[in-house]
């Protein structure tokens with residue numbers, strides 16, 4: 001049984017007994033947001049990440065979701081991508097295509113992946129331009145407090161070092177305030193060349209979900225969520241900088257990932 005969602009200053013915490021249970025809760029959450037967004041705006045603009053997240057979304061290809069989700073209204077983006085060919089094992093696009101997109105009736109022209117024939121810098125610029133065009137036509141909504149796109153949902157994973165998308169600790173990319181999409185060529189995790197949504201874009205979304213599993217990430221989860229004293233002790237932990245301005249933040253955790261969380265202990269006292 002899942003622990004009931006716990007509401008903290010750092011968003012809602014949903015801690016699950018098993019990956020099976022987490023995965024069911026995650027796909028229910030995505031399906032609910034899709035339905036609400038299609039009802040409200042006629043479309044659902046969702047940004048994916050790579051890594052373990054995609055496997056946890058696999059149930060979307062099965063009953064009931066395969067029939068109940070309005071796939072034709074989905075517009076797919078990537079919060080980060082590795083600058084490799086689309087058929088490369090490191091490609092986040094390939095991961096999502098093989099594990100999800102090829103198994104559901106998505107409209108191919110609604111899948112917005114990066115141009116893999118360009119340099120990292122050019123690919124980031126072009127991806128930003130593509131998003132700008134879709135904001136103009138309101139396929140992607142716009143924030144009412146900044147000029148940023150307001151995705152209906154941005155799905156993030158988190159690395160053991162606390163990175164989200166391709167925003168790494170202590171990296172100058174965390175300071176980027178102007179661009180919507182930027183690039184790095186020195187990722188501490190291979191491959192080195194990546195494009196990534198910037199923090200202003202992530203924090204302008206209507207909904208952000210961070211999906212984290214495994215004991216190896218427990219310390220990073222603690223630092224990202226718990227009240228660890230002055231926030232400026234951790235100025236460059238990317239997962240702590242995920243703070244949607246007006247949107248909703250939900251953490252999907254399994255018990256090992258949540259094992260060092262003080263916020264949970266406090267909520268049960």
Ligand SMILES: O=C1O[C@H](COP(=O)(O)O)[C@@H](O)[C@H](O)[C@H]1O
Pocket residue numbers: 049050051052053080081082092156157158159160163164165166189
């Ligand atoms: O490199 C990346 O890593 C993170 C975390 O991946 P995980 O396998 O530890 O869940 C992922 O969210 C990001 O999209 C990816 O490019």
